[in-house]
Amino acid sequence: MKTTINRVSEFLGQEVTIGAWLANKRSSGKIAFLQLRDGTGFMQGVVVKAAVTEEVFQLAKTVTQESSLFVTGTIVEDSRSPFGYEMQVTKIELIASAVDYPITPKEHGTEFLMDHRHLWLRSKKQHAIMKIRDQIIQATYQFFDKEGFTKIDPPILTGAAAEGTTELFHTQYFDEEAYLSQSGQLYMEAAAMAFNRVFSFGPTFRAEKSKTRRHLIEFWMIEPEMAFVTHEESLAVQEQYVQYIVESVLTNCALELHTLERNIDALKKVKAPFPRITYDQAIDILKEKGFADIEWGEDFGAPHETAIAESYDQPVFITHYPKDIKAFYMKPDPERDDVVLCADLIAPEGYGEIIGGSARIDDLELMEQRYQEHDLSGAAYQWYLELRKFGSVPHAGFGLGLERTVAWISGAEHVRETIPFPRLLNRLYP
Numbered sequence: 315m316k317t318t319i320n321r322v323s324e325f326l327g328q329e330v331t332i333g334a335w336l337a338n339k340r341s342s343g344k345i346a347f348l349q350l351r352d353g354t355g356f357m358q359g360v361v362v363k364a365a366v367t368e369e370v371f372q373l374a375k376t377v378t379q380e381s382s383l384f385v386t387g388t389i390v391e392d393s394r395s396p397f398g399y400e401m402q403v404t405k406i407e408l409i410a411s412a413v414d415y416p417i418t419p420k421e422h423g424t425e426f427l428m429d430h431r432h433l434w435l436r437s438k439k440q441h442a443i444m445k446i447r448d449q450i451i452q453a454t455y456q457f458f459d460k461e462g463f464t465k466i467d468p469p470i471l472t473g474a475a476a477e478g479t480t481e482l483f484h485t486q487y488f489d490e491e492a493y494l495s496q497s498g499q500l501y502m503e504a505a506a507m508a509f510n511r512v513f514s515f516g517p518t519f520r521a522e523k524s525k526t527r528r529h530l531i532e533f534w535m536i537e538p539e540m541a542f543v544t545h546e547e548s549l550a551v552q553e554q555y556v557q558y559i560v561e562s563v564l565t566n567c568a569l570e571l572h573t574l575e576r577n578i579d580a581l582k583k584v585k586a587p588f589p590r591i592t593y594d595q596a597i598d599i600l601k602e603k604g605f606a607d608i609e610w611g612e613d614f615g616a617p618h619e620t621a622i623a624e625s626y627d628q629p630v631f632i633t634h635y636p637k638d639i640k641a642f643y644m645k646p647d648p649e650r651d652d653v654v655l656c657a658d659l660i661a662p663e664g665y666g667e668i669i670g671g672s673a674r675i676d677d678l679e680l681m682e683q684r685y686q687e688h689d690l691s692g693a694a695y696q697w698y699l700e701l702r703k704f705g706s707v708p709h710a711g712f713g714l715g716l717e718r719t720v721a722w723i724s725g726a727e728h729v730r731e732t733i734p735f736p737r738l739l740n741r742l743y744p
């Protein structure tokens with residue numbers, strides 16, 4: 315019977331065959347321990363000299379790292395490993411031998427590993443991070459489906475900027491200039507007027523020259539948008555969504571979290587409602603914490619976000635930022651014209667902003683005024699203005715950055731390890 319490592323529990327006491335690669339091995343004169351991986355999991359295969367043919371034992375002793383094999387044997391319980399099962403090997407068939415695999419069990423530098431990302435993905439830790447990423451993706455679809463959202467796909471090639479023109483990748487679009495999308499939001503607002511509650515999930519691109527552990531050039535964003543919804547109501551959806559994905563990883567990725575040595579207790583504390591502070595309060599907290607130079611009106615950087623997050627063991631919303639440091643479409647606070655109805659959600663443990671969201675301006679005249687102030691008179695933005703002409707409604711939405719969320723939940727130090735093939739300031743290979 316042919317099966318995969320993630321299904322061996324169904325075959326306890328039975329003989330099965332698994333297609334696998336050799337991740338690592340240990341052997342002595344009488345026994346060989348093969349660390350097998352097949353992409354669905356990692357499992358030990360035990361080859362006892364006395365129990366197999368001489369040929370099989372010789373192969374077990376000499377097979378090289380990352381060679382591919384068909385391994386046959388009986389599945390038994392193994393209470394010492396977190397996986398819980400191992401194989402008592404009876405037969406090994408070599409498919410293809412690997413010579414001088416560059417990533418050995420010893421330590422390697424990050425640049426070396428990034429240059430070999432196409433192979434590094436096979437390693438146990440990288441595998442665990444990608445499985446957590448996949449779980450967050452699945453939980454995202456489940457959550458928004460359960461909450462009555464329709465998935466709508468905005469275009470990637472666009473004629474206008476959503477977040478500000480300095481971060482755009484230009485490309486020629488026949489006779490026109492086009493840009494790679496930095497956010498699908500403007501299109502999602504159109505979609506919300508057609509489908510009420512919508513979300514998108516796709517790649518976005520930022521040509522910003524940031525070289526931090528939180529910035530990718532290409533990253534994936536989940537962007538929900540809701541008609542007839544206030545800023546407050548949007549915050550409630552955000553915290554429920556984040557709680558849902560954390561719970562789903564805790565439930566379904568226990569082995570991966572164990573592999574990554576993630577502190578589970580910190581994740582178990584993530585329960586809505588999350589604390590909320592205003593930008594003004596954040597400024598006071600920062601001054602108290604020794605950021606003497608911070609002035610009202612300045613944007614927060616990573617050290618500021620980390621300092622604020624330290625006071626909480628939950629994600630924290632910072633709301634009501636000054637209008638001048640936020641995007642043109644954000645709705646002003648009706649009680650105070652210099653701040654907008656927005657929030658950034660800051661993850662605990664120093665992982666920084668994982669969500670940016672706001673209520674959107676729904677008043678046509680105010681939006682026209684913003685168009686003047688931000689010089690958005692070009693043809694590319696006309697359709698967006700029409701959403702305010704034909705049955706405008708209060709609406710709000712947000713964007714969650716997938717990789718920063720994966721980094722936080724999996725405990726990865728840098729977002730480059732949270733996407734299969736990262737695009738960074740100095741990296742387009744592999």
Ligand code: 4AD
Pocket residue numbers: 476477496497498499520528529530531533535537538667668669670671672711712713714715716717718729
């Ligand atoms: O705060 P941002 O720029 O918000 C928007 O793009 C809005 N249009 C979203 C919306 O309201 N529909 O980006 C949202 C999130 C950030 O909180 C962060 O998690 C992630 O996207 N993000 C990045 N992740 C990795 N690398 C980068 N360079 C990122 N820039 C933003």
Ligand code: MG
Pocket residue numbers: 658667669670
């Ligand atoms: Mg932001």
